[in-house]
Amino acid sequence: MVLLEISSGWESFFQLIGILLVFIVVLAATYVVTKWIAEYQQGVTADKNIHVIETFRVSSNKFIQIIQVGKKYLAVSVCKDTMDVLAELTEEQLTWLPSMEEKKESPVNGSFQEILENLKKKIPRK
Structure with missing residues (x-):
């Protein structure tokens, strides 16, 4: 047993x-x-022909984006069901353009650990 x-x-x-x-x-x-x-x-x-340069949230589902298509820069409005071109911009009209190194170092391409560390720095501890 x-x-x-x-x-x-x-x-x-x-x-x-x-x-x-x-x-x-x-x-x-x-x-x-x-x-x-x-x-x-x-x-x-x-390394394709379309790059999002900057995104600005207007409301919960509406954005204004500056995108680079080839050598042209466009300001577009992005809504839930539509996307409209607002204006074509010249490179001189833009106040800041990311370099190739900055594009590669963006948080989207970072590791989860790097993103978590950045969030820890931004959120204060009690």
Whole structure:
């Protein structure tokens, strides 16, 4: 009877270890696939002819964006269902243009750890 209880305890322990290993493998696979998809998406959209220079939120679902299409700069309004060109801008009319290094260092391209550290700096502790 005691021997049966001991083996049952060990079986439960090994089942727990097995479940934890499966969980860790699934978590690692999820991480690897997510990183792969992010790199693929970044490669698809990188170094193309369209770049968003700046975005300004007017209301919850309305934005004004300055975008670069080829060598032209456009001010566009982006709403829930529509996108309209407001004006064509010249490079001289823009007060600031990001350099290629600044585009690469944007928080969107940063790691999760960098974004988390920036948020920690902005949010005061009690």
